[in-house]
Amino acid sequence: MSAQHTPGTFAGTSGPLTELATSRTTGKLLATQGYVIGIEISGSGARQSVALADLNGNMLHRVCRPLDYVPDPQTVLHLIDEMLSEVMAPERLQDDRILRVGVAVGGLVDSTHGIVRTLHHAHGWNDFPLQDYFAEKLDIPCIIDNNANAAALAEVYRGAGTGERVVLYVGLGRGIGGAVVVQGKIYHGVTCTAGEIGHMIVKENGPKCSCGGYGHLEAIASAQAISRSMIGLSVEHPETEAAIRRVTGARAERITAEQVFQLAANGDPVAQGIVHDVHTYLGIALVNIVHIINPGIIILGGQVALAGDLLIKPLEARLHELCLPAASASLRVVQGTFGSDANIVGAVTLALQDI
Numbered sequence: 455m456s457a458q459h460t461p462g463t464f465a466g467t468s469g470p471l472t473e474l475a476t477s478r479t480t481g482k483l484l485a486t487q488g489y490v491i492g493i494e495i496s497g498s499g500a501r502q503s504v505a506l507a508d509l510n511g512n513m514l515h516r517v518c519r520p521l522d523y524v525p526d527p528q529t530v531l532h533l534i535d536e537m538l539s540e541v542m543a544p545e546r547l548q549d550d551r552i553l554r555v556g557v558a559v560g561g562l563v564d565s566t567h568g569i570v571r572t573l574h575h576a577h578g579w580n581d582f583p584l585q586d587y588f589a590e591k592l593d594i595p596c597i598i599d600n601n602a603n604a605a606a607l608a609e610v611y612r613g614a615g616t617g618e619r620v621v622l623y624v625g626l627g628r629g630i631g632g633a634v635v636v637q638g639k640i641y642h643g644v645t646c647t648a649g650e651i652g653h654m655i656v657k658e659n660g661p662k663c664s665c666g667g668y669g670h671l672e673a674i675a676s677a678q679a680i681s682r683s684m685i686g687l688s689v690e691h692p693e694t695e696a697a698i699r700r701v702t703g704a705r706a707e708r709i710t711a712e713q714v715f716q717l718a719a720n721g722d723p724v725a726q727g728i729v730h731d732v733h734t735y736l737g738i739a740l741v742n743i744v745h746i747i748n749p750g751i752i753i754l755g756g757q758v759a760l761a762g763d764l765l766i767k768p769l770e771a772r773l774h775e776l777c778l779p780a781a782s783a784s785l786r787v788v789q790g791t792f793g794s795d796a797n798i799v800g801a802v803t804l805a806l807q808d809i
């Protein structure tokens with residue numbers, strides 16, 4: 455992250471959001487009036503949204519236009535332009551100007567140079583200069599980052615990680631993203647791939663990952679991996695097939711990770727096996743990360759985290775069992791505050807940095 459993107463008002467343990475709000479109303483150097491825009495782009499097409507927010511991060515208006523797939527960049531950007539026109543309509547702005555745009559991207563992002571390296575599950579986005587595109591189009595400064603980094607920042611400034619100095623965020627969605635936030639700043643690494651924990655190898659010769667590798671965490675513990683395993687393994691288990699039909703209204707392909715956790719809790723042996731693998735291999739990944747970065751809190755987001763305590767309690771117990779006591783004594787594992795809104799709240803939070 456370049457210096458201009460760095461939040462300068464993180465207050466460590468004293469409630470950063472409160473300080474931000476206070477600074478904005480009293481500080482001479484900080485803006486007191488205006489708005490920011492948050493934009494969310496995902497490679498699956500399921501999540502395209504644009505939001506107008508005030509300087510306290512409150513979303514005032516939001517437009518969502520999910521797609522069944524992500525076509526070429528021009529088509530997506532045209533759609534987002536339409537959404538921007540709607541949220542930036544003059545009657546919504548009350549003469550105040552928009553100070554910055556934040557974009558949360560579901561892919562690899564070079565946030566230093568404002569470039570989308572790849573958009574997961576989509577084509578035509580490689581090395582796309584998205585930051586310049588929006589900055590020039592709107593004539594407003596723009597910040598882009600990976601969606602897990604954005605979601606993590608939202609949790610640190612406005613959600614479950616408020617006041618925490620070292621935070622690990624894990625987004626267990628269709629894929630698995632991760633982010634490390636230290637003293638209120640995203641840790642990007644040398645080439646902006648820090649936190650890509652979905653591609654940690656946790657099981658030698660394990661299942662194939664979306665990236666082409668084998669045994670990666672994402673291939674075992676992502677929402678898509680959990681649903682696929684459940685459907686695939688149920689073929690030889692009529693009772694499990696019947697249970698899936700029951701909870702999905704006979705639309706087996708719609709089985710969610712949360713439903714798999716619930717079926718496991720209700721005693722379904724196939725679901726229990728899948729959930730056991732998630733706890734085992736996600737546990738391995740988290741134990742290893744804990745010993746590297748020593749976080750105070752691990753925040754779990756994304757669809758799999760909707761399983762709540764069914765996911766978190768065994769995971770937390772495993773961490774305390776396997777980590778050095780000194781590393782895990784005060785470690786908490788919690789569900790993210792923002793649920794399916796984490797990315798767009800993250801985009802707004804990106805835009806609010808340093809304002």
Ligand SMILES: [Zn+2]
Pocket residue numbers: 652653663664665666667670672
């Ligand atoms: Zn991978």
